[in-house]
Every structure is written in C-alpha cells, then in structure tokens.
Amino acid sequence: xxxxxxxxxxxxxxxxxxxxxxxxxxLLELKTALGARIAHNLQWxxxxxxxxxxxxxxxxxxxxxxxxxxxxxxxxRLDAQAASQEAASST
Numbered sequence: 750x751x752x753x754x755x756x757x758x759x760x761x762x763x764x765x766x767x768x769x770x771x772x773x774x775x776l777l778e779l780k781t782a783l784g785a786r787i788a789h790n791l792q793w794x795x796x797x798x799x800x801x802x803x804x805x806x807x808x809x810x811x812x813x814x815x816x817x818x819x820x821x822x823x824x825x826r827l828d829a830q831a832a833s834q835e836a837a838s839s840t
Contacts, residue, residue: 756770759831766827773820780813 787805791798 753792757834759834759838760792762827762834766831769820769827770824771833773817775823776813776820780810780817783803784810 784805787802793801
C-alpha cells in the first residue's frame with residue numbers, strides 16, 4: 750500500500766504567501782486610486798452621485814480594505830505553516 754503524502758513544500762507556501770500579500774497590496778492601491786477619483790475627479794453631481802459616493806465610503810471601500818486584510822492574514826498564516834513544515838521535517 751502506498752503511503753499518502755502529507756505536508757507541503759515550504760517554499761511553495763512562501764511563494765503563494767508572497768502572491769497573496771502582493772494581491773492585497775494591489776487592492777489597497779486600487780482602492781486609494783479609485784477613492785481619489787471618486788472624491789475629486791469624477792464629473793458627476795446630483796443625488797445619485799451623492800448616494801454613490803456615500804456608498805463608496807461607507808460600504809465599498811471598507812469591503813476592499815477587509816479583503817486586503819484577509820489576504821495579508823492568509824499570507825502570514827501560510828508563512829507560519831511553512832515554518833511549521835520545516836520544523837516538522839527537520840525532526
């Protein structure tokens with residue numbers, strides 16, 4: 750009977766963690782750029798514009814920030830898993 754592989758390649762975990770962290774950073778950069786455009790450069794006035802800007806500030810932007818935070822946290826967890834995998838493999 751063949752034994753099932755257990756564990757992970759620590760370097761692969763770290764690489765994926767870097768990708769996730771980078772994606773989170775790009776999300777924050779995009780949120781900042783879009784927020785500036787919405788606040789200052791979007792030529793749109795009236796009640797619908799007000800509602801949209803409010804929704805951006807109160808709902809959309811915070812959700813993007815939360816997603817970025819979750820990506821960063823996942824990256825940290827993957828780094829920790831990589832370290833745990835190395836520790837387990839060295840015993």
